[in-house]
Amino acid sequence: MQGDKTCPRCGQIIPRGEGDCPYCANPIPLNLRRETTLLLSLIFLGVVFAFTAVIVRAYKRQQLALGGHWYTRGEAAMKAGSPQEALVDFRTALRHSPDNSAYQLRFAQALIDAGKLDEARIYLIRLWQTNPADGQVNLELARVAERRDNVPQVVNYFHNAIDGVWPANDEQQHLTLRERLCRYLIQQNHRPEALAELAALAAQAPNSPRVLTRVGGLSLQVPDYAMALKQFRRSLHLDAKQPLAWEGAGKAAFAQGDYHEARYFLSHASQEGNSEAARLLETTDTILQINPFDTKLPMAVRRRRVQIAFARALDRLQECATTLHVSLTAPTSPSSKQDQPTTTSSPLEKVYAEAVALKPKVTERSLSQNPDLMNSVMNLVFNIEQISAQQCGPPHGMDLALSLLATQNGGSP
Amino acid sequence: MQDPKVASAGSLTETQSPAAAPETTPRGSAPQRWRARLSSIVAHIIQGLALREGNLFLLLAVIIGLVSGLLVVCFRIAIDWTHLWLFGSGLTASPLRTLLVPTLAGLLIGVLVMKVFRGVRGSGVNQTKAAVYIYDGYIPFRTVIGKFLICALAIGTGQSLGPEDPSLQFGAGVASALGRRLKFSREKIRMIAPVGAVAGLAAAFNAPISASIFVLEEVIGQWNAGVLGAIILAAVSSVVVLHIFLGPEPIFRLPTSFRLAHPAELFAYAILGVIGGFSSLLFYRLLAVLRPKLKALPSRTQYFQPAAAGLLVGMIGLAFPQVMGAGYYYIGVAMHGDYVWHILALLAIFKILATTFSFVSGTPGGMFAPTMFVGAMIGGSVGALERHFFPHLAGPVGTYALVGIGVLFAGFLRAPMTSVFMVLEVSGNYSIILPVMVANTIAYLISRRYIDVPLFDLFSRQDGIDLPSMEEQREELALRVEDAMQPVMGPVLNGRQTFADALQAVNGVPEQHFLVSLGSRGWSAITQEMLQWQADEGKGNETLSTLPANTRLPWLHPDQTLDVALRIIGDKPLVPVVSRDNFTKVEGVITLNDILRSYRKQFASPLHTNLAHSHVKK
Structure with missing residues (x-):
């Protein structure tokens, strides 16, 4: 090994192990002062800095372009319905632009669409941990939870999404999300939660006829008819040219038993050619024509309506019995009635027996003498309609009207 | 304002500059006098601003840090561009490319290494150490250029190596070149190479603390206060450059939460330590056995060894493309728990094989990234298994993967302090300190139990260079004064005593030298003959405090070491050993003979004999 020695040419110490003087071997045998060397070093630093800046810029631009290229491919694959293929493309896009939130979300969506719910959840949770207030991430997590039928998580993430941060137009986003959540809860039959969300939605809804109509529609589905009617009224107040609002209001009023008001809304709706409204209007009209409980009517008219209803109920009973090939015979005497065990008689026969027993009393005279009899008669009518509906299928026309009246007056149909 | 004398003593220019000319009384006309005075003021200012070597060293550390950071940024981009150019931008390349690209690139690497850049073979850590201990801090700049080009090609084409070791050498090379150009003293040039190494490594890891500790732990081997400031400045400067250009993100994407789920989980981390320790052993043995075997083959085969390694790595890459290249992206994937345990375990095994092939073939590149990869996969595998069997006890898989990285650093690279700090620095989370310490210590102990020579020392010994082993240095038993000192045999004289009294006190005592306590003025010594001579000269009534200063x-x-004692004792007949809390209280004396006896005794001890044997075996 060589010892320490100085270069005979430049006087520098030659490092041990070096055959030649590294300083003289340099193509520029400079023997500069320290200040000059320092200055040159700083200039060199500036040049390298500028060079690196150019390189880095080009590199970042390239990475951005590559990310975009793979993202576009992924989008195309998604549109073509190939989420598996899209996954690889989005993953590659993310490798080039790892912080691009759009790519991250599309990747998560592709995972969900590809059915990789566990992976999607893990990935979204990771994004969520980075930014728990991100509305879109929470929404995607809600989607995953929805696919896994985890209602509490869906509600939780939807709430996070509603309260989260969105790139633009927060209010509109909040409204849409709450509407989606309401629909989901209605679909899942979670009525109390749906009602709560609906209340929040109604409070949040702006004075927009379309939005109010949609809120009314959701209220009808929950159902909260009072709320629905209120929203449809608000909507119609702002813009009367909305057949859906007229129809919705009609249905809400109808469901509430407010047939006069229902008639008003439904007639507007049917004028626009809405067949559903027309059908409902017909039923409403029938109800209004046969309703014996309308206190605004003179007593004589009400008694007459009771008699008509009773007669119609008997006819319905007969028709039903005929359909079922059951012969309805009136009991001949009270003793024979007692002999026949009640358990063996069918419901139709039982109500028929009651009707036969009551029939002699359903006269103008009896009803005027005993006004309470009207209720007994109508109760029997409702009972007959109920049993007939159970045995022979849904009612139509006047029978339907009677059934609806039964419902409104506490009956079970 | 700096003292001009001091400034001129250590100024940048050793030749006398006109500005430093001595001030003379101005004579002549008033304008001439004013001009002369102005010149004098300017000279003073220039002298004041002139950089002393110490300050220049710190300034240079910043410049080195900045240049190293820029080089590392360019290096990372060069690797990516090479990969993009040769493999395309997709996640995986076609099978044909996967096989052909590393093989053909290996051929080119073989030619470049054998014909153009011969100095690039081997570990950058060892080359930097060699620069410090053998070549007076000299690292040829040609090696830096060669490392940059060949490593970018090798890693970009899928050889299973990391960019940190070359980055470390870029920094060291730049530092060495600048230090030489600035004509630093030999000591400073020796020290500037590790400073550059820290800068390069800090930028490569994006972890300035770990890089500093690694270089202090593995290259310098001591906490040198003189160089610590420069190291920190260089590390910070390089990382700042990295952040400016590539952002502050860690080298791999980390999960957001690391935690210990349950104290019982420490048991799982202990198991991770054991598995990591034995995996380190396997990795080490493969390298230790295959590297010298391949080096011993005829030199013409060395042209083809990188190509053969490339082919083997490519074959592994067909099934596990994750093992190709540095693998940072996949470390991130593992940390996020995206792989199942058996895939993680297979990745660890195949990465060990691929890295062994690449490294032993003489392809230049670092071992840090593969170590991290293997550690992350082993850690992730243990974590995933624990989650499978004990879901209520297991924390996130990412925590295990991160701790696994530290485990391999401790077990394989044998850098225990770096292993702990690296995990903490990368994660930015101190709540996992317990698992990290438990697992790393176990892996380190296993490694020490079964591996005599640490990895980097092994490489240097295989290359025929006897570099100092930092681990051995740390563990060498230091002899102390208390091991050699003797009790004070004769009376301790007092400075207030007269020569006559002192003579009477030492009368009949066989000792030759007697300590004299001078109170707050320290200690002196006197012989019986000297006392007698003073008495004979008629100074018997004078006190011992009048003894001459010499x-x-x-x-x-x-507690001081015998090395210190040797430096202090000089030609003194004896030196008092005094208490630290009261230097007038003597606890013993020490002589040169005592020191030498202690050294002889230590050399004859069985422990030292073992150490000496191991050194001879090198």
């Missing part, structure tokens, strides 16, 4: 003695403390 008889004063330095003193030592029992």
Whole structure:
């Protein structure tokens, strides 16, 4: 090994192990002062800095372009319905632009669409941990939870999404999300939660006829008819040219038993050619024509309506019995009635027996003498309609009207 | 304002500059006098601003840090561009490319290494150490250029190696070149190479603390206060450059939460330590056995060894493309728990094989990234298994993967302090300190139990260079004053005593030298003959405090090393060993003979014999 020695040419110490003087071997045998060397070093630093800046810029631009290229491919694959293929493309896009939130979300969506719910959840949770207030991430997590039928998580993430941060137009986003959540809860039959969300939605809804109509529609589905009617009224107040609002209001009023008001809304709706409204209007009209409980009517008219209803109920009973090939015979005497065990008689026969027993009393005279009899008669009518509906299928026309009246007056149909 | 004398003593220019000319009384006309005065003021200012070597060293550390950071940024981009150019931008390349690209690139690498850049073979850590301990801090700049080009090609084409070791050498090379150009003293040039190494490594890891500790732990081997400031400045400067250009993100994407789920989980981390320790052993043995075997083959085969390694790595890459290249992206994937345990375990095994092939073939590149990869996969595998069997006890898989990285650093690279700090620095989370310490310590102990020579020392010994082993240096038993000192045999004289009294006190005592306590003025020594001579000269009534200053003695403390004692004792007949809390209280004396006896005794001890044997075996 060589010892320490100085270069005979430049006087520098030659490092041990070096055959030649590294300083003289340099193509520029400079023997500069320290200040000059320092200055040159700083200039060199500036040049390298500028060079690196150019390189880095080009590199970042390239990475951005590559990310975009793979993202576009992924989008195309998604549109073509190939989420598996899209996954690889989005993953590659993310490798080039790892912080691009759009790519991250599309990747998560592709995972969900590809059915990789566990992976999607893990990935979204990771994004969520980075930014728990991100509305879109929470929404995607809600989607995953929805696919896994985890209602509490869906509600939780939807709430996070509603309260989260969105790139633009927060209010509109909040409204849409709450509407989606309401629909989901209605679909899942979670009525109390749906009602709560609906209340929040109604409070949040702006004075927009379309939005109010949609809120009314959701209220009808929950159902909260009072709320629905209120929203449809608000909507119609702002813009009367909305057949859906007229129809919705009609249905809400109808469901509430407010047939006069229902008639008003439904007639507007049917004028626009809405067949559903027309059908409902017909039923409403029938109800209004046969309703014996309308206190605004003179007593004589009400008694007459009771008699008509009773007669119609008997006819319905007969028709039903005929359909079922059951012969309805009136009991001949009270003793024979007692002999026949009640358990063996069918419901139709039982109500028929009651009707036969009551029939002699359903006269103008009896009803005027005993006004309470009207209720007994109508109760029997409702009972007959109920049993007939159970045995022979849904009612139509006047029978339907009677059934609806039964419902409104506490009956079970 | 700096003292001009001091400034001129250590100024940048050793030749006398006109500005430094001595001030003379101005004579002549008033304008001439004013001009002369102005010149004098300017000269003073220039002298004041002139950089002393110490300050220049710190300034240079910043410049080195900035240049190293820029080089590392360019290097990372060069690797990516090479990969993009040769493999395309997709996640995986076609099978044909996967096989052909590393093989053909290996051929080119073989030619470049054998014909153009011969110095690039081997570990950058060892080359930097060699620069410090053998070549006076000299690292040829040609090696830096060669490392940059060949490593970018090798890693970009899928050889299973990391960019940190080359980055470390870029920094060291730049530092060495600048230090030489600035004509630093030999000591400073020696020290500047590790400073550059820290800068390069810090930028490569994006972890300035770990890089500093690694270089202090593995290259310099001591906490040198003189160089610590420069190291920190260089590390910070390089990382700042990295952040400016590539952002502050860690080298791999980390999960957001690391935690210990349950204290019982420490048991799982202990198991991770054991598995990591034995995996390190396997990795080490493969390298230790295959590297010298391949080096011993005829030199013409070395042209083809990188190509053969490339082919083997490519074949592994067909099934596990994750093992190709540095693999940072996949470390991130593992940390996020995206792989199942058996895939993680297979990745660890195949990465060990691929890295062994690449490294032993002489392809230049670092071992850090593969170590991290293997550690992350082993850690992730243990974590995933624990989650499978004990879901209520297991924390996130990412925590295990991160701790696994530290485990391999401790077990394989044998850098225990770096292993702990690296995990903490990368994660930015101190709540996992317990698992990290438990697992790393176990892996380190296993490694020490079964591996005599640490990895980097092994490489240097295989290359025929006897570099100092930092681990051995740390563990060498230091002899102390208390091991050699003797009790004070004769009376301790007092400075207030007269020569006559002192003569009477030492009368009949066989000792030759007697300590004299001078109170707050320290210690002195006197012989019986000297006392007698003073009495004979008629100075018997004078006190011992009148002894001349050249008889004063330095003193030592029992805990000081014998190296210090040797430097202090000089030609003194004896030196008092005094208490640290009261230097007038003597605890013993020490002589040169005592020191030498202690050294002889230590050399004859069985422990030292073992150490000496191991050194001879090198």
